[in-house]
Structures are given as structure tokens and as C-alpha cells.
Amino acid sequence: MIFKFIKATLLATFTLVSVGVSGQDLLARQAPIDRKLKAVDSLALIRQIKAEKAAYPAYSLYPNWSNERVHAFGSAVEIPDSFRIDLRGFSMPTNQTKITSNFGPRWRRMHNGIDIKVYIGDTIRAAFDGRIRMVKYERRGYGKYVVIRHENGIETVYGHLSKQLVGEDEYVKAGEPIGLGGNTGRSTGSHLHFETRFLGQAINPAYMFDFENQDIVADSYVFYRRGSRLTPTTSGNSIMMADADRASIKYHKVRRGDTLAVIAKKNSTSIDALCKLNRITRRTTLRPGQILRCS
Secondary structure (H helix, E strand, C coil): CCHHHHHHHHHHHHHHHHHHHHHHHHHHHHHHHHHHHHHHHHHHHHHHHHHHHHHHCCCCCCCCCCCCCCCCCHCCCCCEEEEECCCCCCCCCCCCCEECCCEEEEEEEEEEEEECCCCCCCCCCCCCCEEEEEEEEEECCCHHHHHHHHCCCEEEEEEEECEEEECCCCCCCCCCCCEEEECCCCCCEEEEEEEEEEEEEEHHHHHCCCCCCCEECEEEEEECCCCCCCEEECCCCEEEEECCCCCCCCCEECCCCCCHHHHHCCCCHHHHHHHHHEEEEEECCCCCCCCCCCC
């Protein structure tokens, strides 16, 4: 009887030990599977983040993606103290060079872009890579227009088109046709109304684009929130402005063959004024890509 009890006890103990060992083996085999699943989850998350970035350019800056209004942000957006806008990889929106109306106050209201003389049917192109946020018609304003949000954080507006060649939410590359020049909306002649905005804040396009020379003014532009007391300065190939509405300050990007005399004539100033503004002399050697302040 005692022998049977001992035998039963040993058998039960062995069974429990076997189950424990089998359980440990199972957990040991499961661990690599769990790690693989976590890796798969991480990869899926990375893919999702990349997809969101592609779907919504500059998604970390903007609070929403709306196709309803051009100026859809207001107090909902948090404007950083400063932000560097990369201007490389650009395309001029038109090969026309004549500016018919500058950025600034006009007819008792603010003109938040510049007007470039184009002819009906001229090709209008995307300034940078980005996604089309709006393709709309506004009879008393922009006429037929397109709004693009770009990877570098800005939005561009193309107004008074005769025809739009893209659809909302479509992704475009810099230089791709997005419309044709026209005279629609509140317009007194065929032209392109071109705006550059950062989080809804209008920036003078002349701070970024040199239409006369079909080039960008510098490789990057540093936006400072309005109210900043920082003064405008230049640094390398970047332009930094304290106030987005200060249209009186002009810069020139030096090109091969440029001289102080040529630059002064183009910007309606004198060589001595250029030297004083840039702390250089008449004998200073100009380098291609150098930024000179002209006013």
C-alpha cells in the first residue's frame, strides 16, 4: 500500500515537472515569434508614418488638411519663432519676367502676392514638390486658382488661371504644369497672381524668387514670426527677415559676370550705397551665389 502511494506521488511529480519543462520550452520557442511580431509592428508603424508624410506634406507643421478655404488656419495654428524654408529643388512658376504689381498695400487693401504678366494659355508650373490642396473658382477674387502645400513648409497660390490642369489631393513635382495663364476673377488683364505663405502668413515672393533672372534669391529663407525684434541680416546663402511684410528690403544673388555697377543699375541704386549696405569696397571680389543687400 505504501509502495503504491510512493509510486503515485513520484508519477505525479514527474508529470508536473514534465509539464513545467514543456511550458518553458514552449515559451522559449514563442519568444522569437514575439520579437518578430514586434519587428513587424514597428515596420508597419514606420510605413504608416511615411505614408502620412507623403499624403500630407509638412504634416508636422499644419493642424489640418482642408480643401475648403485658402486661409484655413487662423488661431488654430502655432507659428514657430523661426523656421528655415529650403528653396532648393525649385521651379519658376512662369518663364515670364515682368512684374506688374508688387507685394504690399494696394487700393486700400493688402496685396498678399505679386502679379506677373502672363498671356492667356501660358503654362503655369508648380514651384516645388507638393500636394494640391485646393482647385477652386472664386468669381470676385482669385478666379480659377490652385493652392499647393509643399514639403518645405510653404504653400503657394496661383490665381486668375484660364484653366486648371490638376485635381485636389494630387501630388505634383516641381516644374509640372498645374494650369494655364488667364484673366479670371477680379482681374483687369491676363496675369498670374502668385502667393507664398507659411502657416497662412503671407511672405513677399520677391524674398524667394527673382523673376527677372529666373532664379531663387538664395538657397533658403528663414521666416521669423511677426513682432520679432530681430533685424534683417544675411548669412551665407540664406536670407533672414524679421517681418514678412517689409517689402522695402531687396537682395541680389550674384551671378557670373555681375559687377557692382551692373547690380546697382538693376536695382536702381549706386555703387557707393551697395558698398555701404554690405560693408565692402569697390575693389571687393564678388563670388557667384553671394547675397548682396540692395536697399
